[in-house]
Amino acid sequence: MSQATSAELHTDPTQFPGLDVYAVAGNPISHSKSPAIHKRFAEQSNQKMHYGRLQPALDQFKTAAQAFFAAGGKGMNVTVPFKLDAQALADVLTPRAQLAGAVNTLCIQDGKIFGDNTDGAGLVRDLLAQGIQIKGSRILLLGAGGASRGVLGPLLEHSPKELMIANRSNVKADELIHLFGSLASSVGVALQAVSLSDLEDAVKTTSPFDLIINATAAGLSDASPISDAAASNIFTPRSFAYDMVYGKATAFMQQALHRGARVSDGLGMLVEQAADAFLIWRGPELADAIDPRAVLAELRTS
Ligand code: ATR
Numbered sequence: 260m261s262q263a264t265s266a267e268l269h270t271d272p273t274q275f276p277g278l279d280v281y282a283v284a285g286n287p288i289s290h291s292k293s294p295a296i297h298k299r300f301a302e303q304s305n306q307k308m309h310y311g312r313l314q315p316a317l318d319q320f321k322t323a324a325q326a327f328f329a330a331g332g333k334g335m336n337v338t339v340p341f342k343l344d345a346q347a348l349a350d351v352l353t354p355r356a357q358l359a360g361a362v363n364t365l366c367i368q369d370g371k372i373f374g375d376n377t378d379g380a381g382l383v384r385d386l387l388a389q390g391i392q393i394k395g396s397r398i399l400l401l402g403a404g405g406a407s408r409g410v411l412g413p414l415l416e417h418s419p420k421e422l423m424i425a426n427r428s429n430v431k432a433d434e435l436i437h438l439f440g441s442l443a444s445s446v447g448v449a450l451q452a453v454s455l456s457d458l459e460d461a462v463k464t465t466s467p468f469d470l471i472i473n474a475t476a477a478g479l480s481d482a483s484p485i486s487d488a489a490a491s492n493i494f495t496p497r498s499f500a501y502d503m504v505y506g507k508a509t510a511f512m513q514q515a516l517h518r519g520a521r522v523s524d525g526l527g528m529l530v531e532q533a534a535d536a537f538l539i540w541r542g543p544e545l546a547d548a549i550d551p552r553a554v555l556a557e558l559r560t561s
């Protein structure tokens with residue numbers, strides 16, 4: 260590893276006198292677009308700050324994060340595989356971080372480490388910015404891991420008519436139904452779990468859906484979580500298919516495209532969750548100064 264790369268992967272706040280220092284922590288992290296996104300937000304809103312990368316060893320997140328904050332670091336974004344470690348590290352959790360079961364944003368307030376989760380809010384804002392109506396819609400959420408848990412609360416709070424969770428393992432989907440059941444009934448959303456094979460049956464799913472979100476890890480290995488028979492059942496030209504993975508047209512997106520549906524990758528969610536973190540750190544009054552959609556457009560053309 261070259262010295263420059265090594266320094267970049269181990270951001271030391273003492274090396275940036277006069278600047279507030281932030282970082283994204285993950286492993287691996289060299290591919291992360293977060294530094295470029297926050298650099299643009301800082302430029303748009305005239306903030307004097309530096310945003311770098313941290314790549315703790317897999318069992319070293321706590322030590323690395325504590326060292327970063329002890330050296331003066333102001334805030335941190337946290338990505339795979341450290342979101343649970345970040346939740347354990349935080350002294351105080353926001354209600355949405357508690358509900359999400361994971362933390363993607365840390366900041367220091369009055370000497371305490373605060374943990375928040377901006378992923379779900381980021382997804383919802385990206386969907387709304389793309390003209391997708393959540394209120395009153397029928398949503399199918401694929402997956403029941405951390406990514407699904409992180410977005411369920413904000414999706415339910417926008418009052419879809421129905422939210423169906425489909426997962427490979429029924430136990431994990433049932434756990435989410437249990438965790439989010441009372442929130443769903445309090446906002447009048449019909450929440451239920453089905454198996455991936457149920458998706459091939461129009462009677463079981465009362466398909467099609469308005470919005471289908473892929474929150475499984477299948478896209479990372481170039482696979483789709485659903486069969487072609489399920490795809491023919493759930494997508495119509497009026498459906499919107501959203502994959503949280505970004506940077507490629509995934510197998511899931513291609514199944515949707517072949518059935519005439521509109522599709523999106525998850526780059527907008529990445530930018531929008533970053534915007535939320537930026538405003539937590541730098542102040543909500545900067546909301547009008549930053550332009551996440553312009554930053555997204557720049558990323559798409561770079
Ligand atoms: P994350 O925290 O990123 O969501 P995770 O907790 O490992 O990661 O969950 C990944 C999700 O993707 C799970 O819902 C997983 O299904 P299981 O609960 O049955 O393990 C789902 N998943 C991963 N690979 C998949 C594949 N090839 N097909 C279908 N679902 C898949």
